Each structure stands twice: as structure tokens, then as C-alpha cells.
Amino acid sequence: MLIANSVFSSLRSSQEIAFFDKNKTGELLSRLSSDTSKLQDAATSSVSMFLRNCLALIISLVMMLVTSYKLTGVMLICVPALIAFAITYGRFVKRISKKYTDALASASNVANESISNIRTTRAFAAEDVELARYSSLIGDPDDVTDRYFCWLPKSSNTLQLGIKKAMGHGGFIGVVGGLGQVTVVGLLWYGGELVLTGEMTAGRLITFMMYAINMGGSLAVFAGLFSAFMDALGASSRTFDIIDKEPSFPLRGGDAVDKVEGVIK
Numbered sequence: 001m002l003i004a005n006s007v008f009s010s011l012r013s014s015q016e017i018a019f020f021d022k023n024k025t026g027e028l029l030s031r032l033s034s035d036t037s038k039l040q041d042a043a044t045s046s047v048s049m050f051l052r053n054c055l056a057l058i059i060s061l062v063m064m065l066v067t068s069y070k071l072t073g074v075m076l077i078c079v080p081a082l083i084a085f086a087i088t089y090g091r092f093v094k095r096i097s098k099k100y101t102d103a104l105a106s107a108s109n110v111a112n113e114s115i116s117n118i119r120t121t122r123a124f125a126a127e128d129v130e131l132a133r134y135s136s137l138i139g140d141p142d143d144v145t146d147r148y149f150c151w152l153p154k155s156s157n158t159l160q161l162g163i164k165k166a167m168g169h170g171g172f173i174g175v176v177g178g179l180g181q182v183t184v185v186g187l188l189w190y191g192g193e194l195v196l197t198g199e200m201t202a203g204r205l206i207t208f209m210m211y212a213i214n215m216g217g218s219l220a221v222f223a224g225l226f227s228a229f230m231d232a233l234g235a236s237s238r239t240f241d242i243i244d245k246e247p248s249f250p251l252r253g254g255d256a257v258d259k260v261e262g263v264i265k
Contacts, residue, residue, distance in 0.1 A: 027105035027106065027108065027109045029108060029112065035101055035236070035239045036239060038231060038232045039232050039236055039239065046225050046228050046229065046232075049221060049225060050222070050225050053218040053221045053222060053225075054218075056214065056215075056217075056218045057215055057218040057219070057222075060211045060212075060214045060215040060218065061215060063211045064208055064211045064212065064215070067204055067207055067208045067211065068191075068194070068200060068204065068205075068208050070190075070194065070199075071187055071190060071191055071194070071205075071208055074186055074187060074190050075183055075186075075187060075212060078179050078182070078183050081179065082176065082179055085172075085175055085176075086172075086226060089168065089171075089172045089226075089230075090226065090230045092168050093165065093168055093169075093227060093230035093231060094230050094233050096161055096164055096165050096168065097165070097230065097231045097232075097233070099156075099161055100158060100161040100162065100165060103137060103156070103157055103158045103161055104158050106137050107134060107137040107138050107157075107158060110130070110133050110134050110137060111134055114130040114133075114134070136155070136157065137157055137158065138157060138158050138159060139153055139155065139157035139158055139159025139160060140159075141159060165231075169227050172223060172226075172227065173223055173224075176219065176220070176223045177220070180216050180219065180220070183212075183216075184209075184212065184213075184216070187208070187209065187212060188209070191205040191208065191209070192205075
């Protein structure tokens with residue numbers, strides 16, 4: 001919770017009043033709750049999973065090299081394509097995550113204003129107006145008129161951005177899984193050729209494939225962790241902007257007069 005404390009400390013005692021005029025309360029609360037939770041998850045449980053699977057991947061790779069350097073070379077052919085796709089996907093998720101957190105913060109601000117001023121809302125009978133404001137930011141899955149096709153909304157709101165994030169994540173996992181399947185088929189084919197020519201025994205091929213499957217499991221975990229890290233990276237932009245922001249003028253220190261005199265009428 002160190003990041004949340006840093007954000008709250010920056011908001012509570014380090015910013016001038018003009019900062020709160022420009023930034024709505026709901027948006028700041030969204031940064032303090034949702035964005036800091038993503039960063040906390042990325043910095044705790046995700047890091048431990050990353051380290052565990054890194055160790056498993058390194059051990060599997062070393063044992064595969066010891067078992068058959070030729071099959072290991074065949075397996076590593078797909079690595080450049082996987083890295084290039086991961087970089088492209090990472091940029092996409094970082095951009096979408098930033099837009100998503102901004103849209104969610106705007107929706108949180110509308111909800112906060114509406115609830116905190118519920119007496120004024122009731123006095124002017126503006127419940128439907130506030131609901132329409134909130135729905136336009138969140139998105140309505142039942143609105144069939146706001147669709148490019150059967151399910152993707154036209155309006156840029158949290159629903160549309162959430163669907164894009166899900167599509168990107170599903171595509172990334174699908175491509176990684178597809179590359180893994182193609183690699184396994186290639187290893188079985190080339191390994192079978194080595195067994196038939198006598199360069200490798202069937203037992204060593206089975207041993208190699210077990211190491212390859214273990215390595216593939218670690219890579220599958222990395223795919224999920226990579227999505228989580230990119231999501232947290234997109235959410236961190238606004239959060240660290242708040243932490244690093246310096247006030248327009250110092251709020252502490254300065255000169256003080258020894259004595260003040262005057263009359264207020």
C-alpha cells in the first residue's frame with residue numbers, strides 16, 4: 001500500500017487548491033483506489049510468480065540443451081516472432097489501459113458528484129439526467145443502436161475500451177498458444193527424424209518433450225503476467241503524475257512577520 005500512501009500524501013498536503021479545481025474528486029478517488037490496486041498486484045504477487053517461472057524456464061532450457069542442442073535450436077526459431085508480437089501487444093495494452101483508466105475515472109467522478117449532491121439532484125428532479133451522464137461514460141450493453149456490429153459499441157466509453165482490452169488479451173494468448181502448438185509439432189517431426197536416423201533415442205526424445213512442455217507452461221504464465229504488467233504500466237502514468245507533481249508555489253516555509261496589526265470592520 002506504499003503507492004496508495006504516496007498518492008494520498010501528495011493529494012492531502014502537497015497540492016494547492018487550484019489543483020483540486022482542475023481535477024475532479026471522483027477522478028482522484030479512482031486513481032487512489034483502482035489504479036493503485038493494479039500497481040500493488042503487479043509489484044507483489046505478479047513479481048513472485050514471474051521469478052518462480054523464470055527459474056523453471058531457465059532450468060528447463062538448460063536441461064533441453066543438455067538433452068539435444070539440435071531440437072533446442074529448432075524450438076528457439078519461434079522466439080524472435082514471439083518477442084516482436086509481445087512488443088506490439090504491449091504497446092497496444094499500455095495505450096488502451098491508459099484510456100480505460102481515464103474513462104473509468106470520469107465515470108467515477110460523475111457518480112461521486114451525483115451521490116454527494118443527491119439533495120440537489122432530487123430538488124431539480126434530475127435523476128434521469130444524472131443516469132444518462134453516467135451511462136454515456138460506462139456504456140449500455142443493451143443499446144442496439146450504438147453498435148458497429150453485433151457487440152462492439154460505437155461510443156468511446158469503458159464498455160468499448162474493456163471489450164478492446166479483452167480482444168487484445170484473447171488474441172495475444174491465442175497467438176502464443178498457437179506458436180506453442182506449432183513448435184511442439186515441429187519438435188515431434190524433427191525429433192522423430194533424429195530417432196529414425198539413430199542420432200537420438202526415443203527415451204531422450206520423450207525426456208526432451210517433457211522439458212519442452214514444462215517450459216511451455218512457464219511461457220503461458222508469462223503471457224498472462226505480461227498482460228498484467230502492461231495493464232499496470234498504463235494505469236501508472238496518471239498515478240505517478242500525481243505523486244511527482246510539484247505545487248505551483250510552496251505550501252510550507254516562507255517569511256513571516258513578527259507582528260500583525262489592523263482592524264476588521
